[in-house]
Amino acid sequence: MKVKVRLHATLRKMMPDGPQNRLTLDLPDTATVAELLQALEISASPDHVMALIGNRRVEPDHPLTDGTEVQLFPPISGG
Amino acid sequence: MTQLIWRANVKTHTVTTEPIPESWQSLAGRALIPRILLDEIPPMCEPLGPFNKLLFTPGFLVGQMLSSCDRISVGGKSPLTGGVKEANAGGTTGLKMVYLGIKALIVEGAPADDGWWTLYLNKDGGRFDPADDVAGLGIDAAGAKLREKYGSNVAISLIGPAGEMLMASAGIQNLDKDGFPTRIAARGGLGALMGSKRLKAIIFDADGLKAPPLADPDLYKAARKGFMTSLLAHPQTKVYTDYGTIAVAELAQSFGAVPVNNFSAGQFEHLEKINGDTLRDTILARGGDGDTSHACMPGCVIRSSNCFPNAEGERVVSPLEYETIGLVGTNLGLDSLDAIAALNREMSDVGVDTIEVGAALGVAADAGLMEFGDAERALELVKEIRKGTPLGRILGQGAGMVGKVYGVLRVPVVKNQAISAYDPRALKGTGITYATSPQGADHTCGLTIRAKVDHLDPTDGQVEASIAGQLNTAGFDTLGACMFSGFGYSTAPPDTIRGLVKGQHGIDLGDTPLQTLGRAALKLEREFNKAAGFSAADDRLPEWMTLEALPPTNAVFDVPDEDLDTLFDKVFS
Numbered sequence: 001m002k003v004k005v006r007l008h009a010t011l012r013k014m015m016p017d018g019p020q021n022r023l024t025l026d027l028p029d030t031a032t033v034a035e036l037l038q039a040l041e042i043s044a045s046p047d048h049v050m051a052l053i054g055n056r057r058v059e060p061d062h063p064l065t066d067g068t069e070v071q072l073f074p075p076i077s078g079g
Numbered sequence: 080m081t082q083l084i085w086r087a088n089v090k091t092h093t094v095t096t097e098p099i100p101e102s103w104q105s106l107a108g109r110a111l112i113p114r115i116l117l118d119e120i121p122p123m124c125e126p127l128g129p130f131n132k133l134l135f136t137p138g139f140l141v142g143q144m145l146s147s148c149d150r151i152s153v154g155g156k157s158p159l160t161g162g163v164k165e166a167n168a169g170g171t172t173g174l175k176m177v178y179l180g181i182k183a184l185i186v187e188g189a190p191a192d193d194g195w196w197t198l199y200l201n202k203d204g205g206r207f208d209p210a211d212d213v214a215g216l217g218i219d220a221a222g223a224k225l226r227e228k229y230g231s232n233v234a235i236s237l238i239g240p241a242g243e244m245l246m247a248s249a250g251i252q253n254l255d256k257d258g259f260p261t262r263i264a265a266r267g268g269l270g271a272l273m274g275s276k277r278l279k280a281i282i283f284d285a286d287g288l289k290a291p292p293l294a295d296p297d298l299y300k301a302a303r304k305g306f307m308t309s310l311l312a313h314p315q316t317k318v319y320t321d322y323g324t325i326a327v328a329e330l331a332q333s334f335g336a337v338p339v340n341n342f343s344a345g346q347f348e349h350l351e352k353i354n355g356d357t358l359r360d361t362i363l364a365r366g367g368d369g370d371t372s373h374a375c376m377p378g379c380v381i382r383s384s385n386c387f388p389n390a391e392g393e394r395v396v397s398p399l400e401y402e403t404i405g406l407v408g409t410n411l412g413l414d415s416l417d418a419i420a421a422l423n424r425e426m427s428d429v430g431v432d433t434i435e436v437g438a439a440l441g442v443a444a445d446a447g448l449m450e451f452g453d454a455e456r457a458l459e460l461v462k463e464i465r466k467g468t469p470l471g472r473i474l475g476q477g478a479g480m481v482g483k484v485y486g487v488l489r490v491p492v493v494k495n496q497a498i499s500a501y502d503p504r505a506l507k508g509t510g511i512t513y514a515t516s517p518q519g520a521d522h523t524c525g526l527t528i529r530a531k532v533d534h535l536d537p538t539d540g541q542v543e544a545s546i547a548g549q550l551n552t553a554g555f556d557t558l559g560a561c562m563f564s565g566f567g568y569s570t571a572p573p574d575t576i577r578g579l580v581k582g583q584h585g586i587d588l589g590d591t592p593l594q595t596l597g598r599a600a601l602k603l604e605r606e607f608n609k610a611a612g613f614s615a616a617d618d619r620l621p622e623w624m625t626l627e628a629l630p631p632t633n634a635v636f637d638v639p640d641e642d643l644d645t646l647f648d649k650v651f652s
Contacts, residue, residue: 008326008329008330008355008356009321009322009326009329009355010317010318010321010322021356046531047314047315047570048314050330050529052330052333052334055334055335055505055535055631055632056533056534056535057531057534071329071333073329074314074315074318074326075313075314075315075318075529076315076327076330076528077315077327077526077528077562077565078324078327078401078501078526078528079323079324079325079327079400079401079402079500079522
């Protein structure tokens, strides 16, 4: 399945092909958020990343579906 | 220098010192403010009258140039809320106060005449100097003139024209580490309280003085090492160094919690034009005076502040923060960083809280005084504040006043203080903080955006998230620690904060120092507010937020009243 990813702030420069905000990944149909993070080589520790789908945060074991957009944030706690 | 209480009387123009009362010794910063207010002012007094007092007190950890821990707490009875007020800021004021041996500065009395004065403090005591030559000047010009007169090595706290005109949105600015008057104790109208004492500025001259000796240097240094190691290693430190507070904009957008067009929507269509990536890229591309990683206090390694330049690379404003981009940008329908920076600059120079005046302009737009998205008109309105026109004075009194005068019900305030850039309908834990905090609506009193809860579900741990946030932030404010220092403290060895305070002062705060200090602060603040006439009716969000659905989540604020009314029973039990 194809999963859209939007990367924010410091995460965008961690991509292998240089800074990117948006990319689409091919993942197995059973993939979870944790496997998406693994594919991007981003630590799943909550100290390193927060994942959102729609208006809600999701945990690493959250299953993904085809066409979903996942937003990934580095640790941010307000201003 | 022995730490003492310094008292400045604006009627007699005398400055005296006295020992620290026993019941004040285990308090500092935010927690000391309500203690002094309860001991020394009638809670029902007029905030701008002779009985209110303006307080400056550094937190426990201030004075050692420990990263991110040199903040100054300013307080008094708030001209905006009528309740207890603590507003804190970075810069150099706290550091110099500790060098001078000032545990707390109490400015009291009613001015004897209509002149303006500068209070000058140094190791020999204090004096009042005439300041009519700087009265009426904006913050930048006044700051430069005062530095010319008193030297570039002093700390200065000063007010702008808004404070002189007793506007309830006026703050008190402090010099940053580079000598620019940019660090504002913004919230609650303390600039008006200072104006009511006819003080344009306070000079803290610590020439020849240094930090007082540590009570236990070995203990302090071990705790400092643990803190610094953790702070430098924490991934959040890097995010704030590179992006500053604006990094949170897209997260707030994803939760549907960005203030848009006077809090009528939770997502802003053009956020990418003004978000963290764009701000950072713009500053880097323009170069010159621009800086993406600026320290507001000497020794801070997080450096979450910034300096925004114009297209020519010349300094426009510092800092440009998420809350300003929210209230002055998205909340007014503005999608240009240059326009927001220009408004920020004008607000800072006239000496007002950008959150309060941004919210006031949003209400003004609903009243038909400007169109959302019209930056030119917004700037015209802000300039009315400096001119002191009737309209400017209404705007300068804050969002609540604009709503009352123009008959607008959609007014985003709690205890008459504006809600900041996180809509509480989509972040319900933060809404609980806004409703119940003795300070009025203030995200720095317990933002829950990172809590592991469903922010739209009123029953999913929102009260617990708010309590944790309120205790921690009240604790940090009592330490004089920037809330971002929490990146380090949260992962440092146990007893790090305990070791720092004991090593610096010889005071043992026990196993849970942050919560102990936070609880003490909140208890005293609640006690003061109750004595000032506050009740459960004041611990509520505005009614329209419980009725008007927020697109796109269509959330209303639906946390049960009982949860708000019993929150502090849980905090104090």
